[in-house]
Amino acid sequence: MPANLTPQYKEAEQRYRQAKSLPAKVAALQEMMAVIPKHKGTDHLRADLRARMSRLMEEVEKPQATSGGPQPFSIRKEGAGQVLIIGLPNSGKSELLNALTGAPAKVGDYPFTTQVPMVGMLPFENVLFQLVDTPALNDKDIQTRLFGLLRNTDLLLVALDLSGDPVREMKEINDLLDQWGYSLLETGQAIDEEGARIQKPAILIANKTDLEGAQQRYTELQHRYGQRFLILKVSCMDGTGLETLSEEVFKSLNKVRVYTKSPTGQPDYDTPIVMARGSTTADAAERLHREWREKLKYALLWGSAKFDGQRVGRDYVLSDGDVIELHG
Ligand SMILES: Nc1nc2c(ncn2[C@@H]2O[C@H](COP(=O)(O)OP(=O)(O)OP(=O)(O)O)[C@@H](O)[C@H]2O)c(=O)[nH]1
Ligand SMILES: [Mg+2]
Incomplete structure (x- = not known):
């Protein structure tokens, strides 16, 4: 060959x-x-x-045994999914984290303000996502650790600056990702486990839509990349587009929320079991308690069932919002 x-x-x-x-x-x-x-x-x-x-x-x-100091690039996942904000300097990554979570990330009108990742929690209805602001992708000093962080993340928000040249930015980001063995998963594309690249689901965040000329650049960006990616137009300054962002994050993560109830009680809608789309009643049972996976014989289902309280088997694939009552 x-x-x-x-x-x-x-x-x-x-x-x-x-x-x-x-x-x-x-x-x-x-x-x-x-x-x-x-x-x-x-x-x-x-x-x-x-x-x-x-x-x-x-x-x-790997934490260095000798250094003993904090490991800012090793972030333990929390919540219903980890979402990394990536992009070039000054695109508004830190401002976005602040606007969405209230975390006090440092913002600056100069490049490379952010030197280490910063975490906040992003709420959507009854779930929380872990949102992480990162240093600029082209910052040579942190690239190794930053691209290491990308490996296990669930979703990327690619911040693009509508006051600059977002199409060029997107090209540069794609090139950097490519060099480090990554690619962005496109709309409708399934993850290819055998592929040579690590594919990551992504949403493009076209930021600073409040500024002069932003609409035209957004149209160009949409024209160039709109078929391949979901592009959300936002402004961290006036709040445009921020309300719908967390819902799009939830959709892109491909999760479902399932609620359990006891035969006599009501479902607790405050504490969903959040699972990958395609999960079954047996998966939900296991999340409730490990022994339940073995014990489960059937479940009664409200929501995606044909009728309320329908009896379903262990392999029934659950939908977002389903309520189940487990029977062993
Ligand atoms: N007009 C306007 N300015 C914004 C918006 N979002 C961010 N900015 C400004 O853009 C500049 C850069 O914002 P940061 O959030 O620090 O950008 P960053 O991507 O984190 O930059 P680095 O950490 O250097 O990579 C700051 O002056 C922000 O106030 C926006 O929606 N509209
Ligand atoms: Mg920053």
Whole structure:
């Protein structure tokens, strides 16, 4: 299988082999991923590079036993899903976190204000998402750790600046993601587990719509990327578009909320079980209590059932808002 590797690739590979430090290895591998010819013949090799990068990232993310200090880029997931705000400098990532969650992220009218990720909780009806503001994607000093953080996240909000050139920004972001082995999942596209890239669901956030000329740039952006991605027009300044954002986040995360009730009681609508779309009554039972998975014989269902209180089996696929009564 001829891979037709270029001298540039071979040079980077040599540097990779000789690299002594972790950052040097990542940098060389990053270059190999960037310059490798992209065709069928290199599919295997690219998947292998991506796996190597994953392993390196794991090492990067691992808390250093000696340092003992805080690990700001290693964030424990909380809530119904983790959502990362990414983008270039000054696009309003931190302002967006503040506007949506009230978290006090530092905002500046100069680039690279944010140096470490910052977390807030984003409410939608009766659930909370973990929203994370991140440093600019093109900040070389934090790239290794930032792209490590991207690996396990559930959804990306790509912040674009309508006062600049959002189409160019989007291209630059795509290139950076590509270099680090990522790609954005497009509308209607299913995740390809075998693919050479880590695909991440994403919503484009066209920010600063309050500014002069923003509408025209939004139209251009929509024209260029609207078929492939959901684009939301927002302003952190006057609040435009922010009310609907959390609902779109919920939809993009592909989750359902299910409520349980006892035979005599009422469902508790304040504490949903949040599960991936496609989950079954047996999955819900397990979330309630581990033994319930084995114990469950059937459930009574209100919501997506044909009639209230319909009896359904263990493999019944639940819909958002369903109420179930478990029977062992
Ligand atoms: N007019 C207007 N200005 C905004 C809006 N959102 C953010 N800004 C301004 O844009 C500048 C950059 O905002 P930040 O939130 O710091 O941008 P950032 O993407 O976090 O920047 P880095 O941390 O440097 O990557 C600040 O001066 C904000 O006040 C908006 O919706 N409208
Ligand atoms: Mg910031």
